[in-house]
Amino acid sequence: MTIHTELRTLLTAITEAAVEQVLLRDLQQLGIKAYTISDARGRGMHGLRDGAWGKSANIRVEMILPRPQAESTLLFLQEHYFANFAMVAYLQDVEVIRAEKF
Amino acid sequence: MIDVVVMFFLLGLAAGLMRSDLKLPAALYESLAVFLLLAIGLKGGLGLAQQPILPLLPQLALVISLGAALTLFGFVVLKGVGRLNRADAASMAAHYGSVSVATYAVGVNWLSSRQIAFESQMVIFLAVMEIPAILVGIVLVRGMGKDTQWGKLAHETFLGKGVVLLLGGMAIGWAAGPEELAPIKPLFFELFKGVLALFLLEMGLIVSRQFDEIKKRGAFILAFGVLMPLFSAALGLFCGLLLGLSLGGLTLLATLAASASYIAVPATMRLAVPEANPVISLAAVLGVTFPFNVVFGIPLYHRLASYFHGVF
Numbered sequence: 126m127t128i129h130t131e132l133r134t135l136l137t138a139i140t141e142a143a144v145e146q147v148l149l150r151d152l153q154q155l156g157i158k159a160y161t162i163s164d165a166r167g168r169g170m171h172g173l174r175d176g177a178w179g180k181s182a183n184i185r186v187e188m189i190l191p192r193p194q195a196e197s198t199l200l201f202l203q204e205h206y207f208a209n210f211a212m213v214a215y216l217q218d219v220e221v222i223r224a225e226k227f
Numbered sequence: 228m229i230d231v232v233v234m235f236f237l238l239g240l241a242a243g244l245m246r247s248d249l250k251l252p253a254a255l256y257e258s259l260a261v262f263l264l265l266a267i268g269l270k271g272g273l274g275l276a277q278q279p280i281l282p283l284l285p286q287l288a289l290v291i292s293l294g295a296a297l298t299l300f301g302f303v304v305l306k307g308v309g310r311l312n313r314a315d316a317a318s319m320a321a322h323y324g325s326v327s328v329a330t331y332a333v334g335v336n337w338l339s340s341r342q343i344a345f346e347s348q349m350v351i352f353l354a355v356m357e358i359p360a361i362l363v364g365i366v367l368v369r370g371m372g373k374d375t376q377w378g379k380l381a382h383e384t385f386l387g388k389g390v391v392l393l394l395g396g397m398a399i400g401w402a403a404g405p406e407e408l409a410p411i412k413p414l415f416f417e418l419f420k421g422v423l424a425l426f427l428l429e430m431g432l433i434v435s436r437q438f439d440e441i442k443k444r445g446a447f448i449l450a451f452g453v454l455m456p457l458f459s460a461a462l463g464l465f466c467g468l469l470l471g472l473s474l475g476g477l478t479l480l481a482t483l484a485a486s487a488s489y490i491a492v493p494a495t496m497r498l499a500v501p502e503a504n505p506v507i508s509l510a511a512v513l514g515v516t517f518p519f520n521v522v523f524g525i526p527l528y529h530r531l532a533s534y535f536h537g538v539f
Contacts, residue, residue, distance in 0.1 A: 143494060143497045171506075177251075177253055178253055178256050178257075179253075180489075180493060180505070209500060
């Protein structure tokens with residue numbers, strides 16, 4: 126059986142857990158209906174983020190979108206979050222089945 | 228002799244500074260915080276059921292003003308002497324105008340182990356004093372302009388987990404009364420000290436992580452972290468004397484005034500004033516003021532309270 130895939134864009138944002146509620150509200154307003162959030166730990170420009178308590182916790186938000194929406198969302202994040210919050214966000218091409226979901 | 232719960236704090240601090248791999252799960256820390264907030268609320272509510280509530284209203288007005296005054300004072304010092312920018316100064320001042328539940332819990336524990344009584348309304352003071360500093364801090368940066376989404380901020384401030392659990396616990400304690408509470412007493416009242424000890428162990432670890440930042444920021448943070456709570460405690464004592472509080476009440480109000488928030492305020496300020504650097508405030512609050520208060524401050528405030536309680 127051959128598998129039929131289509132190309133979509135995965136937007137991943139790794140950021141402070143403190144902004145979760147606000148970020149999700151913004152994503153909803155941008156028309157993003159589906160995402161996955163996981164707890165994340167690591168080290169970066171803002172030092173060690175070991176998740177030992179709320180103030181040092183990070184989250185990773187992932188969403189699979191059509192390319193134009195992924196780009197506009199990334200630009201929105203850059204404009205509204207990059208200056209004041211610890212955030213890394215990037216795009217990747219991914220192959221999906223059931224492309225109508227994304 | 229250092230209190231046994233403070234010894235747990237020092238253990239956590241030492242372990243963290245020596246880079247031990249000791250680590251408590253984040254979920255446990257959150258659970259212990261929920262327990263402490265509920266236990267403090269329940270106990271306060273139980274006490275409040277035995278006294279009329281209305282006469283407390285003017286007292287609340289005074290402690291709200293106390294929180295606002297401390298924030299303004301902190302702001303002037305941080306901006307004028309510390310040369311912090313407006314956002315950093317206002318955000319950090321809000322931390323110092325607000326209160327720390329953990330410091331309060333250590334104060335309650337310190338008084339209880341010496342059989343010193345205190346007024347039940349102290350727990351309402353604790354809940355109420357979280358709030359004015361946040362509002363004053365935001366106004367100092369944003370003004371009263373339309374840019375601030377006050378509805379959203381009010382939601383975050385008044386429905387934060389600290390306020391909900393404290394007031395919720397208080398309401399349950401008040402409504403249930405001593406007989407209904409008897410079955411849950413072993414958990415919430417008798418285990419209080421043990422849970423506080425575990426919580427402080429984690430606090431020690433958290434505090435140890437702030438030391439690198441303090442080394443970077445230098446003497447001003449250190450000086451402000453110690454002198455600000457001393458000034459705040461004096462103002463708290465003065466308010467306590469105006470309110471005619473008992474010796475235990477005076478000590479606790481001084482402790483509350485001297486304490487600085489590291490949960491509710493950082494969370495709200497991070498969103499309301501995102502341009503303020505959260506690291507400076509947390510380094511001062513957690514790295515200097517919290518340890519100073521729990522190890523030296525509380526006994527000192529009690530001594531001052533004893534002196535003034537005798538005089539007036």
